[in-house]
Amino acid sequence: MRRRSPDTYHLLNGFSRMLHFFRTLIKSKVGAIVAIVILGVIALSFVAGDIGGSRNLGGAGSGTIAEVGGEDITSADLNREANEALQRVRQQDPTLSMSGLIARGGLEILLGDLIDLNALYAFGKEHGVIAGDRLIDSELQRAGALQPNAIPRESVANRLVARQVLSPAEYGAVMPRELAWRYGQLLGERRTGSIAVLPALAFAPEKAPGNAELQAYYKAHTSTFIRPERRVIRFATFGSDVVKNVPAPADAEIAKRYEANRAVYAAIERRSLTQLVVPTEAAAKAIVAEVAGGKTLDASAAEKGLAAAKVGPLSKQDLTAQSSAAVANAVFAAPKGQLVTARSPLGWYVVRIEAIDQQAGRSLDQVKGEIATALTADKRRAAISDFVAKIEEQFENGSNLPEVAKNLGLQVQSTPSLTADGAVYERPGEAVEPSLKPVLKTAFTMQENEPQVAETQPGAAFVIYDVTAVAPSAPAPFNEIVNDVKVAYALDRGAATAKAQAQAIQAAVRKGEKLDAAVAKLGKRLPAIERVGMTRPELAQIQRSGRQVPPPVRLLFAMARGTVKVQEAPQKRGWFVVVLDSVEPGKLDRNDASLAGAQRELGKVAGGEYAETLRKAITKSVGVKRNPAALSALRDELSGKSPE
Template sequence: MLQKLRDRTSGWAATIVIGLLTLPFLLVVDQGYMGGLGANSVAQVKAPPTWWSGAPSWWPVSKVWRHEDVGVEEFRQRFEQERMQQRQQQGEDFDPRAFESIENKRRVLEGLIDEKALLLAASRAGITVGDAAVRDYIESIPAFQVDGRFDATRYQLALSSQVPARTPRQFEELVRQSLQQSLLPSGIGTSAFATEAEVDRILRLSGETRDAEVALLPLQEEDAAAVSEAELQAWYDAHKNDFLHPESVAIEYVEVGAGQLPAPAEADEATLRSRYQEERARFVEPERRLASHILVRVEAGADEATRKAAEEKAARLAGEAAAEGADFDALAKANSEDPGSRDSGGDLGWVERGLMVAPFEEALFAMQPGEVRGPVKTDFGYHVLKLREVDAGAQVPFEQAREELAREQAQADSERAYSELTGRLTDLIYQNPSSLEPAARETGLQVQKLGPFTREQAMGVAAAPGVRRAAFSEALIEDGTASDPIELGPNHSVVIRVIDHAPEQARPLAEVHEAVEAAIRADRREKAAVAAAEALVERLKAGEALADVAAGAGAEVVPLQGLPRGAPVPSQAANRILFEAAPPEQGKPSVGRFGLQDGRQAVFVLDAVHPGKPEELSKEQREQLRGQLAQLDGAAAADDYVRRLRQRFVVVVQESQL
């Protein structure tokens, strides 16, 4: 049998067959092995090498293409950052379900793709960012400064408190990458400029004023003509969305909160003492040490000779500081390269465990008061340490901790009672989700009813955004089952069930008959007012004076001298129309009309246009304006650069990873 199989799988025909069978397996191999999009990426930005701009994208030539990936974890972190920002901005109105939309995810991804495109462009252009530039940028960040100077201790604390925590080296690489991808667009942005002619043109336009006369026409009289049933039906059919009943629901609910929980009993002495013994470590003032240091800085990437010289200098300073009668403060002020502590004689204040990098902390907490030790090597360079004083800490007695323990015990008892009641209620509701009565009866709670209410007009517990979202959710409306507990606040929640739902629907004509008739009459009045104003405009174009036209129409003429652009006079929309009107020509007035919010119409004659006066602007103001125009042009140019960059590169998105 095996021999027959070998015989039939030899020769050129069998080779072709085996090759054809192998091809599908090659096509399903992870694209990451062939320069494609791997399983750990959401998107990839690719470009051919600079030395072969026309290189095809198929494998194996794609191996020479350069690419930057948007990793799954990177996308998730950025999306979570955006979620936190939106929650802070919107407060209780933040809807977590709506935020999870594919549109939001795509928007966040687009920003990351732009960053990767810039990073790839910088890499292709051979742009690098040196250690000195990274260090200078980090030291300029206010969050890492004390009294306006970079402080190494605060830097370490800030990095360790981030989520996720980062080491200094990881943060430096992050800064390096950010600077690298921003150099090209920022260079384009800062290269923009505004000419003197552009500045003058902007000043003439923005400072332009206009002289006009406006005739405010009286309100049109009510149209007394009857409104036929056919007109009513036609208007109603064309404007049904103006006469809608909004969607509404009515709910029943069970509330669990402080009002439904018994007051927690006061904890007995034995319980508090037992808890104190179990948590003695909490009530210990930690050991702390009063320290000073001298830093001889060594830059990342320094050669061995530089490191050796720094170590020798630190050793020499340690010897001088340990000598009898040495003035450590003076040595630190003269030699330390830590700008955050140098001017105060190297004073670091009281230091507890966990605040400093490991080598520094290990040395400091192994020293005796008055001892000088060094050199101590860290990522920053070499340190000379002096321990000035030790505070060993002490156990806080029970009597001093009792009040805090009692408060915590009462809070824990209250939370436990709330959790037990909520859990029991939830379990009972799951057994019979189509009614709240049985579960409420078993737990001694009360079923209450609310509504009907709309999305915009809600009261009571329905005023909480989470309750409204659940009440109008498709699941609760269609199934008629109870919701999960909805949190209203700490130890305060509610379970709801929709008992009645009225979808958005047009109100019948008979119900809105008067409103439809009023709308028709208002429309007639508006059309009549516009027609009357248009007739007056034609008379003004024919050469009649505004005063004569206004007198015949019973209109009030209001002069507007020196009207500035953008002023809400007579209204924002009217101002825009006045400044869109063509300047008057010799013997040909510039006239027009506009409507007011109260339903009146106005006609106007534009008498004169006065351009702004660039010469009246001070030199400082002119330079400030020039800078602002350059910034606007630069920002537009940078955006255009990124857009064109995206067109030149190949962007592949793994939609399933979103």
């Protein structure tokens, strides 16, 4: 990229933020139904968000994936983002490979994120929205990333500008009470319906496919048969008992430690706070005035779509680092219970002092035992560190793992073939032993026969280990998975037939035929039609408990009364035909106290929608040109496909 490389949001980050909101939303009385209803609206807005142009920018060799406002997003930019995204996603799914990420559409999502950030930055720059050095420093400090090159300053600047451009659209959005009441009426509704299940295997071809047909299917669906990377780890464990006779600290050492940490034992004041941040001084003063008039700080914040946060106890130094010197000075000059306002690079703070904790200083005699214990622990850690360093030195000098283990009197073991999540490959239910879990991630980045030593339990347990075999992630050879291909083929062909039959049943029911009769005409032995009756509170309770809600039941709560819909089963294992027979509305008084909370919760959703609409408009106005050929070339390269 000629200008700068933006910090791409986490893969699917927009969806993660939305899901986090809904998890919070469904915990409230009216929120449960609001979340369910609004989810469909948000989904539609994302579907409608096609912002890219289709003009060709040249061949794949040009290296330009897209052009945003006259600036390039190159193949190198997107390649880097894909690799970083894969590492982040592997925190939740360690077995995911780059080809798997590509197969899930990850490259397109990352490109969309890059386009959005560049468009927002270009728009902000054109209209004087910038991120100054103090604001960037503050953001880096909040992220704990002030070390050189931990996070590029340009990336932070891009993200901050994007936030400033979109935040006015989100701030203070409140849903009208009438609309909140109408949604709230849905809270107690009960829905009843019928669900027909058409399994794919019930409609699979009766004639077995020939070898050529299976080979063609395998070639067309290679990504379906990708095996995860597997590794064999060789290891030996030892404990802290390898270090003997740690000397006790002398009085002089204790006194020296006390002097070096005198500030730790000095008197200190810490304060617990409730705070929120608003964009302007006028907004801060308005909140202070409302609280002075009898409204709580939490209520005032909630009415504006904000949330007051509890922080602390914090020292003045800690608060300065988190906000600004002006905020810390104001807070530590005020008495308990007072509300203060002060400016920081992120906006105006409104802070209430909840508690003040003042601790007296302690003398050397008072902390002598405490320091002696700490020094003894330090000496033991240092001795263990020296011991580990000697092991590392042996490895660096060319000793292999069995040789070092023999010198230490340790027993060498080897794991079965493992996947990155710690599972034993092709042995369901078996997993790597607990002592190796802390080093598993590193083991899947190592070269073969390059031993390392690691601490697996702080100060207590250690392991020396290396990798003796690596089987890279790749499609399984056809001749090794013929039976799997046969099953996948049967499911695929059966699912296609099941879909056609489901649509035929849908058409018949729409014409007035009963679901039972339409299914019976198929002449197949199918699961019995299920009759479902459930209220929205029951649905919300299932979701809150973490249990899985069957897809057709979820669909039942997104349909109009008297309609019939078809739905694909998970993993393409069949189709559902869902008929909503009746809807019994719940009752909610117009003066119900829960409506105020529903207004705020719906307001947050509306604010997000306003920001999303603004984002689309800005991206369109800045102008986007895509290079499909370059994107396809990068996709093939990252997937390991040979150029044709």
